[in-house]
Amino acid sequence: MIEIKDLWYTYPGRSEPTLKGINLRVEKGEFVLLTGPTGCGKSTLLKTLNGIIPHESGGIFSGSVKVKGMETTESNQMEISKEVGLVFQNPDDQIFSTTVEDEVAFGPENLCFEREEIDRKVKEALQIVGMSGHRLDSTNSLSGGQKQRICIASMLAMAPEVLAMDEPVSQMDPMGTHEVLNTVRELNRKLKTTILLVEHRLHELAPFVDRIVIMDDGKIVFDQPASKAFDHLEVFYRLGLRIPEPVELCHRLGIKASPLSVSGALAVLDRENFKENIRRSQLPSNPEENTVIKNSSRKDSVENNTHGNNAHENNTHGNNAHENNAFENNVSENNASIISIQDLWSGYEKNKMVLKGINLEIRKGERVAIMGTNGSGKSTLLLHLAAILKPDKGNVKVFGEDTKSRNPYSFAGKVGFVFQNPDLMLFCDSAEEEARFGPVQLKYSNIEERVRNSLEAMSILPLRHDLPQALSRGQRLRTAVASVLSITPELILLDEPTTGQDRVNIEQMMDFFKNNNSTLIFCTHDIEVAMSYATRILVMNDGQIIADGKGKEVIKDTESLRKASLTQPPVVEIANYLGVNAFSVKELVKTLTSRSVEGIKC
Ligand SMILES: Nc1ncnc2c1ncn2[C@@H]1O[C@H](COP(=O)(O)OP(=O)(O)OP(=O)(O)O)[C@@H](O)[C@H]1O
């Protein structure tokens, strides 16, 4: 269905090619996950499939890209678009109709379906993505995750033979992601739709796909069936990519297995007798019994680990995040209150409240993760903290000042805000200028030092002279964060800062905040990031805070998690099943291999 041969591509104005000799063949009906470090060329490759590159981009293109036998450089874009549906990385680049209904109907209308057929397709597609209730809404009024759902729906409504999806679920809540991927997988099986999907969230995507392809620096460096891909963990560690927790757990326990799901991991652990061993280890100690079990149990699982312990040792990031467990990082009750909210009600339209009675106190030094269903009001709450929105009812005080009587500029220098869509913040000629803008406006001294430090902290220094629009999305997001860090604000508000970032960059960014004195409030759908880095998690549903506490407390509140479309991290589910208390892979491994258990097991 897709055949790419020796593809090279250089963007206009760049001296180095972005794609460097790509060869890739995808058969009809395959579901392929394409991943790789940020900026390695994934989006660029996807854009060659429907001819945007080179038809709209210009630049230097050589080699061959064929879809259904059609050479994309020689076909007109209208023709290719009928065969290849492209879900864009940034929904705002894709959505152009004013209402949800028009947006989803656009494709089928262009394919000249009958009115009734169009209606049916729109209805079905909206149902799949959980947006039936928003059919008549204005596209401008949608939250980030809701926009992504609409982008997927508009492609599904066209039912193209090839679906190319660029991080289509990066801003979607975990349950929504799961539901949509399930349906996409069903369509892929039933209709034999060929899917090439780009994503960094390997841990969530891997169970759905047939094959995992990894790019690095413009080349394809790895291509394996999903069921075997994580047998080569060293590749994932070396490139700084995420690893599903069940795989990581087995790997750290020295078990030769790469289960992609919780149920797969449980089957492996059962096979290895972990549950039984734990049960026995919890019985009153009986040395004789222990000896019997000790002698009869396998010894190979911990000792004969031949698949990747070295890789793990070389891993300087990633799992360490869990090791630096943030829950212990208590913020004193005596710390000054920075944010104080009383009974906040707010909406964008009269009589349609989005925030419904929020009460909240945040103290200096806290790192607060806001989580919850798409459209539950997380971004709206953040906008209030930056005084961009004003309460309809109630009060919001930031640094003791009532936001009603303040505009956002009055907090300049003290509050730094990064939008969900970084493109809304980037307007200078280079990444460096973006980071310089704030300190210059605020007439700070040591400007160059600030610029350098902030770009370095976000790993953008080597790209400092690049035009922001010529950076990958992950790079643009980090540039936006750097442009806020250069003013060293006391309060940092980040709306989904880790979407579209590879593991190394997530950890560098979050480690930076952890070692920084400022107060951080960030929205995220990534429960693993929240558990690792937040001192406190707020869970939102339908404009209200339904859970608020340390990660370890909130994660046990399964009823609130369910209401907010969140799921427990796989490692917590596994620990629950085994009947032990653990909140990270490292903690669980420690529990499972602790003296008493290990004594029995080995
Ligand atoms: N319009 C452009 N002009 C010039 N260079 C570009 C342009 N778009 C992307 N690039 C460069 O091409 C490289 C690959 O970008 P691309 O967006 O394909 O990466 P990616 O792997 O999709 O990254 P991410 O995971 O961050 O989305 C980057 O280094 C980027 O700087």
Ligand SMILES: Nc1ncnc2c1ncn2[C@@H]1O[C@H](COP(=O)(O)OP(=O)(O)OP(=O)(O)O)[C@@H](O)[C@H]1O
């Ligand atoms: N500019 C706007 N005009 C009208 N309604 C809006 C506007 N922005 C957001 N909304 C509505 O407010 C609600 C909350 O949106 P918000 O962006 O705060 O959600 P969110 O929790 O951040 O979602 P996501 O996880 O998808 O980013 C949604 O129902 C959305 O449709």
